[in-house]
Amino acid sequence: MGDRLVKHSPLHDPLMIQSSKQYEQEPVKQIDxxxxxxxxxxxxxVYERQNLDTFTLMLDLSGPLGNGLHARYEELIQQAAYLxxxxxxxxxxxxxxxxRLDADxxxxxxxxxxxxxxxRLALVRLAWINESNRFVASKRFGRIIERQKHPHAExxxxxxxxxxxxxxx
Numbered sequence: 001m002g003d004r005l006v007k008h009s010p011l012h013d014p015l016m017i018q019s020s021k022q023y024e025q026e027p028v029k030q031i032d033x034x035x036x037x038x039x040x041x042x043x044x045x046v047y048e049r050q051n052l053d054t055f056t057l058m059l060d061l062s063g064p065l066g067n068g069l070h071a072r073y074e075e076l077i078q079q080a081a082y083l084x085x086x087x088x089x090x091x092x093x094x095x096x097x098x099x100r101l102d103a104d105x106x107x108x109x110x111x112x113x114x115x116x117x118x119x120r121l122a123l124v125r126l127a128w129i130n131e132s133n134r135f136v137a138s139k140r141f142g143r144i145i146e147r148q149k150h151p152h153a154e155x156x157x158x159x160x161x162x163x164x165x166x167x168x169x
Contacts (some may be wrong), residue, residue, distance in 0.1 A: 020044065021046050032044060033046045056153040057097070058098045059096065059098045060076075061098070061100070061159075069111060076158055080096070081122075081126050083156060084119060085123075093118075095110060095153065096125065097110075097141075097144075099138070100129065107141065109148065
């Protein structure tokens with residue numbers, strides 16, 4: 001899933017423990033045993049969120065040559081929906097770019113956010129994609145993303161090369 005700076009979960013990085021709080025039914029592995037020993041009451045770890053939990057999804061529905069609609073565009077849409085669902089479930093912030101033009105002739109962009117509302121908005125945007133939309137060529141789309149994406153977000157490209165990776169892996 002994209003190029004990550006680290007291989008472990010940025011949401012539960014033991015180096016990013018912010019503080020402790022009174023234990024309230026968290027998983028056992030989140031118990032802060034040092035704080036529990038100091039206070040005499042069961043304590044749970046509170047993690048500090050990092051920039052590594054923000055993702056930019058770039059959905060390029062162009063064909064392998066970079067223009068026209070890809071023959072397997074429905075599979076690309078399904079992969080984007082899965083990734084948005086997964087990342088939102090993991091409490092990550094997600095922004096979505098689709099290489100189609102909206103009513104204002106701008107690239108379809110769902111701004112960075114998180115939670116169930118973001119998931120719902122992303123799934124609706126993905127459901128509205130159809131063959132009669134106007135699409136931006138891959139090269140131009142890539143340049144637009146580099147200028148507009150959230151500066152600290154990890155970029156995940158979902159395009160024709162993504163399908164090749166799926167069939168090989």
